[in-house]
Amino acid sequence: MSMWSAFANPLKFLRLSDWLAPLFYAASGLCIAWGLWQGLWVVPKDEYQGGDIMRVMFVHVPAAWLAMASYSALAVASFIWFIWRHELADIAAKVIAPLGAVWTALCLATGSIWGKPTWGTWWQWDDARMMSVLFLFFLFLGYMALRAAMDTRQKAARAGAILAMVGALNVPLIKFSVDLFTSLHQGASVMAAGGPKMAAVYLWPLMISALGHSLLFGALVMTSMRTEIRDRRTARLRAAALEGGGADA
Amino acid sequence: MTAAPLLSAFRQSLGEAWAGGAGALLPLGFLGGAAVLVPLGIGSDADTLRAVGPGILWVALALSSLVTLERIFQADAEDGTLDLWLQAGAPVSAIAAAKTLAHWLSAGLPLALFSPLLALMFQAEASPALLVNVGLYALGSLAFFFWGGVGAALSATVRRGGLLISLIALPLYVPTAIFGALAMSGGPGSTGAPLLLAASTLFACAVAPYAMAAALRLAAD
Numbered sequence: 001m002s003m004w005s006a007f008a009n010p011l012k013f014l015r016l017s018d019w020l021a022p023l024f025y026a027a028s029g030l031c032i033a034w035g036l037w038q039g040l041w042v043v044p045k046d047e048y049q050g051g052d053i054m055r056v057m058f059v060h061v062p063a064a065w066l067a068m069a070s071y072s073a074l075a076v077a078s079f080i081w082f083i084w085r086h087e088l089a090d091i092a093a094k095v096i097a098p099l100g101a102v103w104t105a106l107c108l109a110t111g112s113i114w115g116k117p118t119w120g121t122w123w124q125w126d127d128a129r130m131m132s133v134l135f136l137f138f139l140f141l142g143y144m145a146l147r148a149a150m151d152t153r154q155k156a157a158r159a160g161a162i163l164a165m166v167g168a169l170n171v172p173l174i175k176f177s178v179d180l181f182t183s184l185h186q187g188a189s190v191m192a193a194g195g196p197k198m199a200a201v202y203l204w205p206l207m208i209s210a211l212g213h214s215l216l217f218g219a220l221v222m223t224s225m226r227t228e229i230r231d232r233r234t235a236r237l238r239a240a241a242l243e244g245g246g247a248d249a
Numbered sequence: 250m251t252a253a254p255l256l257s258a259f260r261q262s263l264g265e266a267w268a269g270g271a272g273a274l275l276p277l278g279f280l281g282g283a284a285v286l287v288p289l290g291i292g293s294d295a296d297t298l299r300a301v302g303p304g305i306l307w308v309a310l311a312l313s314s315l316v317t318l319e320r321i322f323q324a325d326a327e328d329g330t331l332d333l334w335l336q337a338g339a340p341v342s343a344i345a346a347a348k349t350l351a352h353w354l355s356a357g358l359p360l361a362l363f364s365p366l367l368a369l370m371f372q373a374e375a376s377p378a379l380l381v382n383v384g385l386y387a388l389g390s391l392a393f394f395f396w397g398g399v400g401a402a403l404s405a406t407v408r409r410g411g412l413l414i415s416l417i418a419l420p421l422y423v424p425t426a427i428f429g430a431l432a433m434s435g436g437p438g439s440t441g442a443p444l445l446l447a448a449s450t451l452f453a454c455a456v457a458p459y460a461m462a463a464a465l466r467l468a469a470d
Contacts, residue, residue, distance in 0.1 A: 135420045142417040149407040158467045159403050163417060166399055166460045170421050173449065177424035180445075181431065 008086035010229050017222040024219035031212025035062075038205035046202075056114045061206055062213035063107035064129075067136055070100030070217065074143070075168035078161040088225070090157040091232075093164065094147065095224035099217060101140035107133055128182040132175050139167045153232070254337035258344045261330075262321065262351035276313050276356040277363055283309045284367050295372045302371030303382070303433040306364055310357065310386060311422050314393040315415050317356040321348060321398065322405040322461075326468045331405075335469050345461035346454070349398040357394050361386035382433055385443060389429040392450040395457035396421040402464035424449045 039058030046054050074096045081089035111130060112122045124130060146163055150156035287305050288298060322345075325331040334344050364386050365379040373379060400417035404410030428449055432442035 135423055138416070138420045142413075142420065145413055145416050146403060149404065149410075149413055151406070155406075155467060155470070159464065162460055162463050162467070163399075163403060166456065167420070169456055170424070173424045173452065174420065177427040177445075177449070181427045 008084070008088050010088060013088055014226060014229065017226055021219050021222040021226070024215045024222065028212045028215035028219060031208050031215060033212075035205045035209030035212055039209065043201050043205060051117075053114055053117045056110050057202075058205060058209045060107060060110040060114060062210040063103050063110060064133065065210050066213055066217055067100065067104040067107045067133055069214070070096055070103060071136055071139065071168070071171070074100060074140075075164050078164035078168075081157060082161040082165065087232075088229075090161070091225050091228045092221065093160060094156075095221055095228055097140055097143050097147070097160075099220055099224070101137060101144065103213070103217065104133060104137045104140060108137065128175075128179045131178045131182065135174050135178070136171075139171075143167070251338060254334065254339035255343055255347045258334065259347040259351050262348040263355060265324070266317070266352050266355035276317060277359055279313055279316065280306075280309050280360045280363065280367070283312060284370065288371075299372045302368055302373055304430050305371065306367060306386065307389065307426050307429055310360055310390045311393050311419075311426065313356055313360055314353075314390060314397045315400075315411065315418065317352055318394065318397040318401040319411040319414060321352055321401050322465060322468065323401070323410060326405045331465060331469050335466065341462035341465055342458035345398065345402065345465060346395075346458040349394050349457075349461070352398075353391055353394040357390040358387055361390055385429055385432050385446060388443075388446055388450050389425045392425040392453040393418075393422055395450075395453040396425075399457050399460045399464065402461040402468065405465065405468040421453075425453070 035058050039055050043055075045052050074093055077089045077093040077096060080086060081093060108130070111133070115124065116122050143160055143163055147156040147160045150159055284305060287301070291297060291301070322331065325334065335341060337344070361383050364383055368379050368382065369375060397414060397418045399421070400414035401410070403417060404413045407413055425446065428442050428446040432439055432446055434442075
């Protein structure tokens with residue numbers, strides 16, 4: 001509890017993010033640049049994965065990782081806000097949603113671009129990962145649409161938190177059902193075997209790229225949160241000024 | 250806690266759903282209209298229709314739940330009934346569940362009962378399996394209505410909430426739709442699918458009322 005309270009102080013957050021966000025930007029730039037350089041020029045192409053097109057992996061896999069990580073972050077922030085009503089948690093949830101949606105869309109787009117030459121199709125309803133990521137994208141869209149439809153900030157926060165938590169409860173079930181759906185339609189997928197089976201020459205640039213994307217995500221979340229904090233402060237000051245003006249008149 | 254608020258919520262919702270048009274005939278008309286459009290859209294080839302028929306009925310059930318749920322809590326929020334429900338002394342989640350159940354009885358269950366007729370129109374063989382499917386449709390549509398109810402409660406104060414409900418609820422419909430379609434496919438894995446369908450419906454019945462209650466307290470503020 002006391003730990004959360006320390007994080008919940010907007011002033012402390014502004015002071016912390018003042019130097020942490022630029023650091024994240026710089027580090028993410030280095031990581032992504034190194035990962036892309038390795039991925040695009042240095043590592044050998046894998047003919048089995050479609051030749052040069054497999055290099056899109058160095059964007060696709062980090063995007064897939066962030067799609068999942070950002071929805072988890074959204075759910076956690078919503079939960080914290082719903083229980084402890086720390087405004088920073090709501091601010092975080094609000095700014096995470098559009099950023100997460102962008103990375104999820106990036107994952108879908110790069111996956112399609114990779115899929116067309118290797119599998120011969122832009123989209124495959126039989127692939128569990130595609131379907132899961134698509135539904136994740138819809139969860140983000142629903143969350144943003146619901147927040148946008150609410151007429152006050154407080155209502156947007158509460159409605160959004162309820163929806164994000166319901167969505168998070170459903171994600172395992174959606175994942176399970178989609179896996180079941182697709183495992184019956186086709187055998188083992190032809191997509192790249194990930195993880196430990198991957199040669200170290202691919203693994204390192206991939207990990208560094210994923211780290212770079214995560215740092216960029218963190219930096220963008222911090223910047224957006226700073227903007228949102230100031231937006232809310234501006235709104236409060238403006239409301240106070242209006243009230244004062246009304247009393248004068 | 251007393252049961253009286255629950256009963257009156259149930260009766261009120263049933264009355265609303267029944268009186269707001271031609272009773273259960275209106276959802277049936279919707280289902281019929283949606284189903285008749287399909288052969289016009291995809292062609293009248295008997296094999297194609299037989300293959301897509303069960304899936305079309307699932308889609309129509311999902312759409313029907315979305316269309317009928319738009320006003321379930323919105324009207325209550327507008328005329329102040331919602332404030333009375335919140336003070337009635339019964340758990341809000343139970344009241345929300347009772348209202349959802351009433352809507353399912355008038356707009357979900359009749360559609361499931363009607364499904365064998367539509368299945369025949371989609372060139373299915375007349376067999377006892379069609380009657381089993383009635384049970385599966387009924388079970389699955391209950392989950393649709395509960396998740397749709399969450400969307401409806403969240404958008405109770407939103408104008409033109411219907412579109413919003415669709416966007417919110419459709420990802421939540423995925424497991425039920427998959428298990429339901431799988432159970433009717435007759436393919437590998439279809440024997441266990443009815444149990445999974447029942448499990449996903451139970452999950453919806455267990456979780457959705459609490460989410461609806463939280464959303465309704467928000468709508469009343």
